[in-house]
Amino acid sequence: MECHLSIHLFFIIYIIGCEGGSYFNDNKRLTLHDNKDLDWMAKRVNDETLLSTVTIPGTYQSMKINGLFKHQVWDLQNQFDAGVRFFDISLKGGAVRDGSLKSMKFLEVMNIMTSLLAKHQKETILLRLTLEDSTSTKAVEAYIQDHKNKVWVETAVPKMSQVRQKIVFVQSPKFNKGLMVHSTNVAEKKIKSTSEYMEKIKKYLQDAKDKCSQHLTLTETSAEKWFKSASGLAKDLNPELHKYLTDLLKDPQKPKCLGVISMDFPGQDLIKTIFDFNSDSGSSSDGSAVEGSEAQPPPEEESK
Structure with missing residues (x-):
């Protein structure tokens, strides 16, 4: 009897622990609150808007969903459906470093993304x-060569009209194709306090x-803390991030844009709060490209 009771308690605790939250989520299943935001860029961002002025929810180490050191729980499909539009992926041997024994090949990843954009x-x-070896570099270069009409590899910041249904490559210290990024920070390795961070x-x-x-800007909120996993830290941090962003949204002087915000284990409400900053970008002239001019690339960032 005691044994059965212990087993039941274990499953109750497990189920509660894996429930998806509004701001933090570690449940692999995605149940959309509604479907009206599946195409939030189409509804909120007009064609003349510079991509850098769109506030974009993203994920850090987007496909690291396996093993002890995972940063996400949703697969690419679920992340996209929840509203994520910036993805961060590391490749080694032409395959994704996702923490599993059998990793997905780069071409498979691109097929998923192009399929999503086709819909x-x-x-x-x-x-x-982030390309860890020459095999990965060759795989990416071959893809770009064969799919020029599906990708953006220029350094100039495009208008939305130029990149709809396209994959926009973003540079990293180990990849030099696409948009240069101004990182407002580099994901911190160790932090002492969530509130200080x-x-x-x-x-x-x-x-x-x-x-x-x-400039395309990137703020990475991922971090590490002693005796805390990435999910444990995100569980503390994401609600604070949501509160701050919600307060900014209510401010009469709310920012016109915040760039890309990259997170660990984001929940649906946190993601939506980020793209809600674009609610009036379609009617605002501040984010539009000036005729005859283009955004300048930012200064090069130091390597991680």
């Missing part, structure tokens, strides 16, 4: 790659607000 033709995917994130987002009119 949502007014959306755009931003993809930052949140204060840093606020400063990073203020920096992004001042630069996103001309």
Whole structure:
């Protein structure tokens, strides 16, 4: 009897622990609140808007969903359906470093992304790659060569009209194709306190607000803390991030843009709060490209 009771309690605790939250989620299943935001770029961002002025929810180490050191729980399909449009992927041997024994090949990843864009033709995917070896470099270069009409590899920040239904490559210290990015911070390896780190994130987002009119900006909220997993830290941090962003949205002087915000284990409401910053970008002239001019690439960032 005691044994059966213990087993029942275990499953109850497990189920509760894996429930998806509004701001933090570690449940592999995605149940959309509604379907009206599946194409949020189509509805909220007009064709003349510079991509850098779109506030975009993203994920850090987007496909690291297996093993002890995972950063996400949803697969690419679920992340996209929840509203994520920036993905961060590391490749080694031409395959994704996702923590599993059998990793997905780069071409398989691209097929998933192009399939998503074929169904949502007014959306755009931003993809930052970290290439760990020459095999991965060759695989990416071959893909770009064979699919020039499906990707953006220029350094100039495009208008939305130029990149709908395309994958926009974003540079990293180990990949030099596509948009240069102004990282307002680099995901921190070790932090002492969640509250102190949140204060840093606020400063990073203020920096992004001042630069996103001309440069693609990236704020990574992922971090590590002693005796805390990435999910454990995100469970503490994501609600604070959501509260701060919600307060910004209510501010009469809310920022026109915040660039890309990359997270671990984001929940649906946190993702939606981020793309809600674009609610009036379609009617605002501040984010539009000026005729005859283009955004300048940001200064090169130091390697991680």
